Amino acid sequence: MIKLEHIFKWYNVGGVKSFLLKDINLTIDEGDFISIMGPSGSGKSTLLNVIGMLDDPNEGTYYFMGEDVLRMKQKKRTQLFQSHIGYVFQAYHLIDELTVYENIETPLIYKNISSSERKSIVSDLLDRFQIVGKKDLFPAQLSGGQQQVVGIARALAGSPQLLLADEPTGNLNSKQGEEIMQLFKQLNEEGVTIIQVTHSEKNAAYGKRILNLLDGQIK
Structure with missing residues (x-):
């Protein structure tokens, strides 16, 4: 897949190069679940942003589903992202x-999904994450944990084939965090490819593989 x-x-x-990523070689198969670990400043989020097409590397090649991402026009790249990728920031x-x-509805509008179908998908997600009572609130009216939950619901709205998650449980209490990791596990079993950045050994253990980054390199 990647x-x-x-x-x-x-x-x-x-005039001196300061490296964020250094000679990264990585293959990720469909259905994989990868946990990326490493100290702050090791390049974890940068790597996730490159995979998520939000940041370009200075050098190298990146193939997504057999297509050369870095040679694509921006419009095509945006379409690819919107069609296949969910991102939890x-x-x-x-x-x-x-x-x-x-x-939560935003990614569905990009996918030209009918209004009734959008309503049904968003309602299911509001229900699943127990935030029906918050649906008419704005982000500023939510706690950090609630915003995180909404961000996760939005990432899942478009049924992505690839889910990218940067510290997905960082602002959640331990019970919420556990529930989100169980959900990720279930999604992965249903065929969703997941790449998460985490500081938590417990969360990392949900992955099928753990990549350790240090100074921009895979150790």
């Missing part, structure tokens, strides 16, 4: 001007 070859990412500081990235309901 193939990264010799991926480098750096920024220049006074560490900082939520909810749209402030939209209600909980509208935030």
